[in-house]
Amino acid sequence: MAVLRAFKAIRPTENLASKVAALPYDVMNTEEARVIGEKNELSFVHIDKAQIDLEKDVDQYSTEVYEKAKENLYSMIKKGIFVKDNKKNLYIYRQIMNGRIQTGIVGCTSIDDYINGVIKKHEFTLPSKEKDRINHVDYCNSNTGPIFLTYRSNNRINEIVDEETKKKPVYDFISDDGISHIVWIINDDQAIKEIELLFGEIDALYIADGHHRAASAVKVGLKRREDNPGYTGDEEFNFFLSVVFPDTDLTIMDYNRVVKDLNGMTVDKLVNNIKDKFEIEKVKNKEPYKPKKKHEFGMYVEGKWYRLTAKKGTFNELDPVLSLDVSILQNNLLEPVLNINDPRENDRIEFIGGIRGLEELERRVNTDMKIAFSMYPTTIQDLMGVADSNKVMPPKSTWFEPKLRSGLFIHELK
Template sequence: MSKIIPFKAVRPTADKVGLVTCRNYDDYSSAELAAWLSFNPYSFLHVIHPAYVHSQKITLDKRFKGVAHKYQDFKNDGVFVEEEKPVFFVYEIQTKTNSFTGIVAGTSIDDYKNNIIKKHEDTLQYRVELFKDYLYQTGFNTEPVLITYPDNSLINQWIAEKKKNVPLYNYATTNKEKHQLWKIDNEEDIQWLQQQFEQIPELYIADGHHRSASAELLHDEFKAEGNEKLNYFMSFLIAESEIKIYEFNRIIRDLNGFEINDFLAQLEEHFIIKNKEQELWKPQSKFEFGMYLDGNFYALFYKLENNNPSILENLDAQILYDKVLHPLLGIEDLRNDERIEYIPGKQSVLTIKELIDEGEFEVGFMLYPSDISEIKALADNNLIMPPKSTYIEPKFRSGLMVYEL
């Protein structure tokens, strides 16, 4: 039984929404960030990163307070408005290749604690505590957790009907996305949608494990104060068939002392190797891996060695770690080893080729993306994926919706 609630969202006025919303802060290069801050006074980047020029010279405490003050300035200037009563939203994102539609709502901390909202990624405690402090100091969150639910024909039909109405927002962004938002403020609709989710036994976090963990930590520290808003966190709920799962590919700086021929010979213990030479080859199915080394692409076909592998042992990212990255290349800590970096699978294989040809990296590995069934199986068994196993879309725009605490 899953619980969702409407909330009194704070959001940009319709005439400014295209100027206010932005991609995740980390997606911008320094040059892009400086340009947006210089030429767009309405960008939410001014809020989430105030005093950009001096950002390295101030404490986190002062930076978080600066975020809170700048957000209040935006509200005072009429850039943001607050809903008069709690509402849901239907939100659609159209990219160049995909379309995503889901529901923006509050989800329950109790559901998160009781594993009704399930996880498949580990979290870093320092990041959880840092974002918890950010939430506490700023008093708001604008980054919903991406949560997926089993496809439901009734909810699908309901969403399709709501999308026939005139949207609250209908705007495009500079990265060629189209965004539409519909407000759901009718009490009958709100109650009906809540009843539908009450019949869904489990929800799964697709993206946002640190954000949900931070919300739980904040709730636990301040629940005695009786702030009802801390009992929930903002989520973007989307059907399983709507999400797009990409792989994270790996590039490694050296061969850990191996000569190329010796390294290939070592790989043959666990893989059938085919030299694809200059063909830009990517894995076509599970248990296949691509490799770029010394100017050539290779196809690596895993030799299934265990007739009854565990769910985790069956995961391609785990196979690559267990058979190659750890024993051969000496990489133990996938999060912190400086010899490895990650390239989202939506980027071209040419990106990997170029980075290796430039000489900073020596070998790259391409994986086949996981599917939702693998993610759910891991979550159901309280297992954790290796770091950087999935890159999941859609990505929510910062500043589109604010959940005040």
């Protein structure tokens, strides 16, 4: 059963939270982070991507960068920008985007739950990406970015959250992208204990976003265990920072595809080569085509939109992976027709999150790409089904919005 436990958060003072909070490190490159950091000396990018405070020719994975991240973090603590709570609490983190509300509980989850499969995964991780965050966590002695988890909604947990959110929040601000961020502290020991016990009755937590951060946090914890052979299991390094949301609060956006060429074919040849697998219909109006149901796709090429509908035999509804639309497109069109064998490694394909809109697909095809595919979003139920089967999704299957902000909560490992 799942572990969620209270911790003493290091967090920004109330008046500085909006300036400190930043998008996760992995949704921006160094130059984008540098622009943010130059405008805002308090932004958490100075910790998450500390290379922005060094010379431009410094390798972003060098020891110097991780040492700078540690220096920046503890300098901000020393200056009083961050404070550490004097008792173990849980926290509530609510985000509102375009009127949609998602409300999660912030606490620490167990590295043993990750190892033993109570915390379930749906993606592969890359060792190179893990190494970066392992070093970052180890040098900073802290989990600096929360893992985005979900669970099957629990009525009693929802009731407690509803009661706690009637109180005055500690943070309440709107970020530059128009998303509201509201935080409450759950400091009542009885409420904390009940929440911890209720999570102890939940048999699975699911990683929604942050697979590399989770894997890295676990490996740092295991490293600390090796360094402390007398560990009891109660030390902070046995746990990592998470925000857990009920599945009913979350929405996955579409994750679309653009390809640089038609693999040597004309459009007519392409259409002829896919007609055995898909029903194909030209879209009469000039609006971008957004799929309305599963197994339906939009295709934009040479200024025209087509609706593709997967035929029987292109998917297996009994298989949680093969029934996914991302699998259907990959297995029946991208790989056999366009020769995109491994989308993780092939530089002819790119992925565009639905937050950018379908107009972005048109723009890319009209400039540097040749063809685009709009997708029907993967569902939370799809994600859970794949994870429960101990399988993984194809790359770029899910796009979650809004993104959790880094810097609002820090979990110190000792």
